[in-house]
Amino acid sequence: MSLFEHLVIFPILIPFFVAVVLLFPHLSNCLSKQRVISITAHVALVVVAFVLLFKVEGQGIQVYALGDWSAPFGIVLVADMFSVLMVCLSAVLGLAITLYATAGEDKTGAFFHPLIMFQLMGINGAFLTGDAFNLFVFFEVLLIASYALMIHGGGKQRTQANIHYVFLNLIGSSLFLFALGTLYGTLGTLNFADMADRIPLLSSNELLIAKAGALLLLAVFGLKAGMLPLHFWLPKAYSTTSTPVAALFAIMTKVGIYSIWRVHGVMFGDQAGGLANIALPWLWPIALLTIVVGAIAILASQNLRVLCSNLVIVSVGTLLVAISVNTVQATSAGIYYLIHSTIACAAMFLLTGLIQQQRGQAEDRFVAARAMPQAGILGFIFVLLAIALIGMPPLSGFVGKALILQSVTEASQAIWVFPIVLGGGLIALIALSRAGTSLFWRTSGENKGALKGHPSQYLAIGLLVAILPLLVIFGGTVNDYTQLAAEQLKSGLSLQQLNEVAK
Template identity: 55%
Template sequence: MMSHLPMLPILIPLLGGLMMLLPPYVGADNYARRRIASLALILLQIGCAIWLLLTVSRDGAMLYALGDWQPPFGIILYADGLAAMLVLLTSVLGLGITLYSCSGTDREGKYFHPLIQFQLLGIYGAFLTNDLFNLFVFFEVLLIASYTLLIHGGGKHRTAANVHYVILNLIGSSLFLIALGTLYGTTGTLNMADMSLRIAALSESQAVIAQTGGALLLIVFGLKSAMLPLHFWLPRTYEAATAPVAALFAIMTKVGVYCIYRVFTVVFGSEAGQLADMALPWIWPLAILSIAAGTLGVLASPNLRTLTGNLVIVSVGTLLVAFALRTPEATAAGLYYLIHSTLISAALFLIADMVGLQRGKAFDRFVLARRVQHQSLLGIMFFVAALSIAGLPPFSGFLGKLVILQSVTEAGDKVLIWSAILISSLAGIVALSRAGTTLFWRHPVSKDTSDTETISSWKVTGTTLLLSTSILLVIFGGHVLEYTNQAAIQLHDVQLLLDVMNLGGTAP
């Protein structure tokens, strides 16, 4: 009997989001109900994600065919170690931002909690689907929710940033559809496992067309992940969003990175015949340049939110470097770093908001402003986040960058990759040191903080939850790395995917 477990992470936010649009939860006086429902839903999602991860670890990858339409037909969900890990990561991040938003941010719009659920629905679906068309559908679901979340709370600044964000993503969606049409025309399928069989058997003329489709997919995923030169939208967009939304968006770039890992390993990987590893000549320089561009942006950032956005770009470049190495060891190291960078950058967005609300009109800009009232609490939070995201021991950032550096085996690659990662880490330390000094130590002689906003316990709880993962990733680092190694091996084993799909083919 087919297990319905892979479908639950999609059904729970779908039905929960719709439920919160019904009369018992709408209206200005029903915020408490929406908060309770939202927290219950996200806890249920975490429980299902843990259950899915444990099941996949014990029994191997799981296939779910909706309506019992077997591959390559119908809607196919595929839960392997990588998908299960990212579903759990997303749900933990969702809990942190939901807790933070209960402090009052959710009151700026009555549809905040349903939109968060629909956003999570799209992200879960993107991680679990094994069909490129359904990937496009889930992309649209998460993007439509993100359009509304970005302007949550209103304001000209958010509206302007949203216009650019919407236009860019509409262009990306159009390119995505063109790529799907091109690939379907040449291979006759959009199921990733089936495509991995057919792509290697294409004639030379068909391979050229399929290569065009693959190149368009790389552009689309590069836009979603903020890979250079398609990164320019990210700092402004993340700066404009409210803190919980910006923190949730930290996983959005990782969706693009995940798609690069999945599609260009399974479909256009080493077993794709004429199109084997077609993305590598582009990924290598763009990964290094993304790290460089993000590093320069970190040094030039005028406020903490923009600085954090540029750190996200650095993390994307680092993850693409791990992909470009094309070994299970490098992929496993990249997956560990992905978990760390997502949670800690999200926490830093929340910290920037708490600090900014206590500095008056200066907000989180690196200028002289009034003293932060809760200096010790916020200072410790910032210190932990800064050390972790800069890659200093004893936090997860250090271990994440260390395992990536250790996965580099070629002498020529070592020079380039070690230099890029270490220099970016040094620049991050310098920028974060300047930020901490300005935000917490530079203030007028007057210590009047009577009109500063107090910190809600909801905010502290949500942020502490995300920050604590940096310590937990070190304490349980051996177990996490063992799991990411298994997930990486599954990802690189295309024959395993074919066997699970029961396609009866043999990877070339």
Template identity: 55%
Template sequence: MLQHLPVLPLLIPLLGGILLLLPPLADDRNRQRIMGTVLALLQLIVAVYLLWTVHQHGSRVYAMGDWQPPFGILLVADRLATLLLVLTAILLLCVQLFSSAGEDEKGKFFHPLLMFQTLGIQGAFLTGDLFNLFVFFEVLLIASYALLIHGGGAQKTLANVHYVSLNLAGSALFLFALGIMYGTFGTLNMADMQQKAAQIHSDDMRLASVGAMLLLVVFGLKSAMMPLHFWMPRAYAVAPAPVAALFAIMTKVGIYSLWRVHSGIFGDNAGELANIAQPWLWPLAWLTVVIGIIATLASQTLRELTANLVIISVGSLLLMVALNTPEATASGLYYLVHSTLATALMFLVAGLIVEQRGKAEDRFVQARPLAQPVLLGALFFMAALALIGMPPVSGFIGKALMLKAALAGNQAAWVWPPILLASLAALVMLSRSGGTLFWRARGDHPDDTRAHPAQLAAVILLAIIFPVMVVFAGWITDFAQLAAAEMQQGMVLNLPGGDDA
């Protein structure tokens, strides 16, 4: 059974999603909720166990159907992939709990779509092949199209049109890039490509460069890198709260792909193609943070503000990708985990606020008082501290690690100003929004709507993780450093021991 462990994170959401579409689960909302929660817990247990196994015994490589690399479908569970599997599983569990309070009643296929969305995300993290990365991208995108429009409405429809149009264009570019890569490398296996990158014939060098830059555009679109970020703020701001919380990790799939491709395949050992994206990544990362700061200061709702803070986190991570040192990658991994959980928490808190403020929803205007101002205020304060990066929560550690990595890489002048200015902008806007949402109340009779216990369980579970990340910061940092070192060395090409398939 253990040799099949790497494929379980894909089988659980795949089979679970299919079961949720079939009777008797499809006809009973409560059964769907129970089954969805059980599947999410199982996914988390498997992900944690796989992470521990990889940490103790090294990367595990799984060849589907026993087709040996570089020809078959290869799954690679290393430290980087398993860390993000655990992160995804945590988000899925919290989203499953939160949506079980009533959000899932607005659409018939909500729980199966969550499973298929998770399947795409997990597959993107586990795949060792560029073509299968494209396939899993399409799986997660198709599910996200339906989840974004869940519940209906003109704003969701408009945002979905933009979202679908841009991502379809990105998928077309991805296919063009894959054709070029296969024509020049003769393979799409990432480990095989990394070995062959330095041996590309001079006649194919320009074509390979075009393919590499096309992949930069594709992953830039997926990660919301400037100027390809315009689809993201509106889509995230109008999505249902649990959907937006799960979407918090989707931009990180783009960052992960940049690490795998441009720090792995086209890394330091790629000959003439080495670090081909670096001259472009620096200004684009810097501009992404700047645009995020400007959009943050102009935000009119809490969900819009949170979406723009996602852009800032993407820009900060792009700076670490551009720096391209083991220290930068390790600090980026720590910050990636923290920022994903922080934005997911704020999206869920915004969902609770929307339910209790009536027609004003989460707009920064005067409205009736909240039914649970103390509880929601405490949760908002925790999420705000995490997003700003202030002690004692883990965001402070993540940003300090990134600043230290920039100093060690002699790039402090490029990295420190945008990160520090972004923290200042987040502090200003979250202080302003908190004052408006919790203090500028009109009237003495709040609505009777109160947070459901399942919603509170999801939000509190996320909030607890931040002090846990502080307590175990040393272990997480060490793990991230090992993951960064593995990524610099590249994926394993041969099956270990020949018996893992």
């Protein structure tokens, strides 16, 4: 077997082994060497992710059976177009935040680079795993890394937010195990493909137990995604942690969204017999209310970090709308919007870090302060990102929202979705306009003592900002990928097909 045939597991192995190497004493005490190794590993991860993307495009779904044990007895990794797109997204985001951190953020606390690697290992594993138990395992890996990353740099506010974050996620992890135990006791398997095969065959008594497990999983994934009413931890957690960590956390909610799509869109989807689309009656109102509550919170935000955090909540609600429509077209549109919103929110978090360091004590609060030494370029980037996050042309936010709205074809759905989604964009326009006015125009003299941005910080932000117009310029190609991802997700694989592909 050639090295190329092991490609599916590389997005997990690369960050794992690099994280272990970075913990060696002679490296953990040398930040410059850590930076070189970390950036090199991130570049390699980006290359592997895109090679895997082209392989899935050309050869179809890739299944990797660890130890050559066939499912459902062995552990399998499944690389379809959806999971590989998410791995590409996490790889690019990891490279950007590491570049940003090398300007000095990585030396404000211990083990920054190994923790980022462990975090990416968990994220990529969650995207690639083919069974529910290993989804739990990779969730725990990324969460444990996030617990340490959240308090990177220290401080009372970060510690307080981290306590809430850890406590809630420990509850979520416990519920996750209860749900898995319930489903395993009913189905006798936790392999995604095997579960999808067995769910339609359940008896009426077993359906009730499986329904409880399915809804419990929805609550767990909703907590991870920041779905109403389980979103209250998110603004405080995201707004108090360090800048590169907040940017990386932009993809954390998407792991929850991905899991809802993977579990409730496939296993409990159209072919699930008595449990078909069990989540939809809950997701419809929750999706719309998440947008409404997030939009209200945007207007109430007193600084840019909190505003960005609430924009993440609005994006989660918009993605839940795409899941609720439950068609291939809506899924394709949702995946496109997921990529856009993750990149745009992460870039805005990074930009906020630069604004904070250039405004001195005023930081990113919407109050009058001395002028920023690099206000021109920061203002230009802010306008670009604001346009993208609002959903205005010509950037990818407009395309993403337009595709989602276009997928809503039923009048009973459109009458709710159109005004709420567009209204959320209008409120974002008002809030970001107010933010830009306060940050860049309400000035009183020069801020000569402020730190200017480091080239690596601008490189990181530029990398993410450049992706937004590219998503439009190459929109046809990206749409082909998202369409294929949606079709593969909806059709799924039976256990027999899974093992045939693995051979």
